[in-house]
Amino acid sequence: MADNTIFAELNPPPRLMMGPGPVNASPRVLNAMSMPLLGQFDPAFTNYMNEVMALYRQIFQTANRWTFLIDGTARAGIEAALISVLEPGDTVLVPVFGRFGHLLTEIAERCQARVELIETEWGTVFDPGQIEEAVKRTRPKLVALCQGDTSTTVAQPLAEIGDICRRYDAISFIDSTASIVGMDLPVDAWQLDMVSAGLQKCLAGPPGSAPITFNDRVADIIAARKHIEKGIRPDGFKAASGRMIASNYFDLSMLMDYWSETRLNHHTEATSMLYAARECARIVLQEGLAETFARHALASRAMVAGLQAMGLKVFGDLDHKMPNVTGVHIPKGVDGEAIRSDLLNDFAIEIGTSFGPLHGKIWRIGAMGYNCQKHNILTCLNALETILRLHKVRVPSGEAVDAAIAEYRAAGQ
Ligand SMILES: Cc1ncc(COP(=O)(O)O)c(C=O)c1O
Numbered sequence: 369m370a371d372n373t374i375f376a377e378l379n380p381p382p383r384l385m386m387g388p389g390p391v392n393a394s395p396r397v398l399n400a401m402s403m404p405l406l407g408q409f410d411p412a413f414t415n416y417m418n419e420v421m422a423l424y425r426q427i428f429q430t431a432n433r434w435t436f437l438i439d440g441t442a443r444a445g446i447e448a449a450l451i452s453v454l455e456p457g458d459t460v461l462v463p464v465f466g467r468f469g470h471l472l473t474e475i476a477e478r479c480q481a482r483v484e485l486i487e488t489e490w491g492t493v494f495d496p497g498q499i500e501e502a503v504k505r506t507r508p509k510l511v512a513l514c515q516g517d518t519s520t521t522v523a524q525p526l527a528e529i530g531d532i533c534r535r536y537d538a539i540s541f542i543d544s545t546a547s548i549v550g551m552d553l554p555v556d557a558w559q560l561d562m563v564s565a566g567l568q569k570c571l572a573g574p575p576g577s578a579p580i581t582f583n584d585r586v587a588d589i590i591a592a593r594k595h596i597e598k599g600i601r602p603d604g605f606k607a608a609s610g611r612m613i614a615s616n617y618f619d620l621s622m623l624m625d626y627w628s629e630t631r632l633n634h635h636t637e638a639t640s641m642l643y644a645a646r647e648c649a650r651i652v653l654q655e656g657l658a659e660t661f662a663r664h665a666l667a668s669r670a671m672v673a674g675l676q677a678m679g680l681k682v683f684g685d686l687d688h689k690m691p692n693v694t695g696v697h698i699p700k701g702v703d704g705e706a707i708r709s710d711l712l713n714d715f716a717i718e719i720g721t722s723f724g725p726l727h728g729k730i731w732r733i734g735a736m737g738y739n740c741q742k743h744n745i746l747t748c749l750n751a752l753e754t755i756l757r758l759h760k761v762r763v764p765s766g767e768a769v770d771a772a773i774a775e776y777r778a779a780g781q
Pocket residue numbers: 389441442443444468514516517518519543544545546566575576
């Protein structure tokens with residue numbers, strides 16, 4: 369028998385997580401997660417499910433009836449969307465501007481779709497005309513792209529994408545994991561058909577739940593593929609003639625029945641994650657969507673001003689920079705990993721490394737969700753300046769924090 373005395377009490381070290389996500393969750397969210405569990409068909413719980421749907425309609429700025437949670441991390445939302453819409457042989461267009469575009473490609477390939485890629489250099493975005501040209505050429509069933517790709521710290525403008533897709537009869541799917549509530553995403557106004565997200569960035573929650581929304585264009589495709597597993601099939605149910613969705617867990621047709629008055633006994637909803645998602649949305653909506661966007665935009669200006677005042681070069685197309693994460697070039701001759709490790713060990717601050725072509729070239733510094741507060745930006749800049757100096761990088765003393773404070777003062781804070 370195992371000697372349980374060898375297991376210490378869980379006691380994670382205190383951290384200020386200023387990377388590309390996850391970040392520190394709001395204490396309000398952690399508190400919500402510790403609330404007592406309820407049975408999944410308890411009227412009190414189904415009422416919370418309905419409230420979550422109503423809250424996320426506001427977060428996504430949509431009237432879509434089908435707005436709910438997929439249990440799992442953000443990619444669970446992507447998988448549910450793609451596997452429920454795509455059939456083997458369908459064409460998908462993926463405009464790739466970073467690592468997460470490749471994730472969309474990989475998931476679409478696992479759905480056995482035929483993937484058409486267009487790519488742009490990491491740190492840049494597409495002109496909507498380039499996307500339209502590719503849609504016209506490839507005539508996809510679905511166009512899948514990220515709003516913000518944390519791997520490159522830039523965000524693709526999306527205002528025209530929904531309309532382009534409508535004109536060529538394609539479904540638009542947006543992965544908004546990294547950008548949701550960090551910047552505007554009016555799903556209905558931009559005519560986006562299907563959007564998924566995650567909690568662990570600007571929503572100030574933990575990873576593990578993926579809010580999703582989709583309209584009737586998508587619901588119709590899913591209805592044509594509706595099958596229900598035998599043990600829970602209602603009497604008289606007749607499966608749709610379309611191909612059965614290749615995943616049970618991510619079958620949106622069954623999930624729609626679970627989240628509607630039908631209350632199909634599909635999976636057991638992840639109770640504590642639902643509490644978390646509910647509190648994440650309440651926090652944002654209490655602050656106000658516009659105010660939440662503005663808080664992230666101001667933090668971005670302060671972070672950029674501070675890094676530049678230190679003499680560092682900010683990465684990527686600044687006109688399309690994501691507000692909640694900033695890429696910064698690692699100065700020549702500096703060991704980027706050693707700096708990250710000293711920041712963690714000396715200041716308990718985490719900043720991010722990077723992937724693919726940017727690996728070893730940039731750090732990614734996040735300011736999002738609960739961490740997107742003035743004192744955290746200043747603490748992070750101050751710590752980075754100190755560690756760089758200890759690594760013999762010549763940085764002007766105190767100017768980073770002064771420049772960041774100036775941005776806040778200019779905004780009256
Ligand atoms: C844009 C984007 N999409 C998808 C993901 C994947 O999210 P998860 O790790 O929660 O599955 C991330 C995570 O950082 C992301 O930034």
